[in-house]
Amino acid sequence: MSREVRAFAVTVLTLAALGAAAGLLWSGVSPRAPYQVTADGTVLADPSTQALIAADGWFAVITGGLGLLCGGVAWFAARQWMLPVLLGLCAGGVLGAFLTLWVGSAVTIGAVTVEAAVVPGAKIVPGALQLTASGVLVSWSLLAVGFFGVLEGMHGYRESPLRHPYGEPL
Template sequence: MTREVRAFAVTVLILATLGVAAGLSWSAISPRAPYQLTERGPVLADLTTQALIAADGWFAVITGALGLLCGGLAWFAGRRWMLAVLLGLCAGGVAGSFLTLWAGSTFTIGAVVVEAAAEPGVRIVPGALKLTAQGVLVAWPLLAVGLFGLLEGMHGYRESPLRQPYGIEP
């Protein structure tokens, strides 16, 4: 029982650590939306900007790729404790996604260039990095658990006696 708990905890901790690194890379890659400063506070300067959608897309690409990588590595490395590792992938993927969101929106890495057409004298500033499509938060755990299940299903079918019809031996 303690080995299963250890496998679960190690899986969650590894994915959480990867979440912080993924957040920093998301912050470095994603564009920032332009905002103009007004008396009421910052207002989106360019209503046709694609920067908000691009930030969501980069989040999905980074966390989705990490989900596939973690799911494949977990299946190969965690052969003894399948259920604990699978549950760790699910919980760690959720934690990793939220830590990616937190780290990416908290720290600004890389050059932030904002371009927008504004009136003279209006100050344009880069906006904070945030998600507008909250559904991309499930990309990491969904792809990790999905690939893990697919690999386990293919492996189970390969060794299954049902593969040989009518009990014929090869």
């Protein structure tokens, strides 16, 4: 029982550490939406900006790519403890995505500012990263578990006696 718990914990903690690194990467490559400083606070300077959608896209690409990578590595590395590692991929993917969001929103690396057409003399500042499409939070765990399942299904089919139904030699 302790080996299964250890496999689960190692998987979750590894994905959490990758989530912190992914947050730094997301902060570095995602464009920031321009905000205009007014007397009432900051408002979106250019309502037609695509920077908010681009931040969601970069988040999905980074976490989805890590999901595929983690699912493949987990399947090849954990042949003895399939179920704990699979559950760890699911829980660790969600935790890693939330850590990516938290670190990426808190840390500003390479603030890429999108220009906005505003009144001359207005103060424009880059906004903090945020997700407008919260559904991308599950891309990491969904792709990790899905790819793990595809690899296991292909392996199971290759080893299955049903593959040669008429007693053909392997």
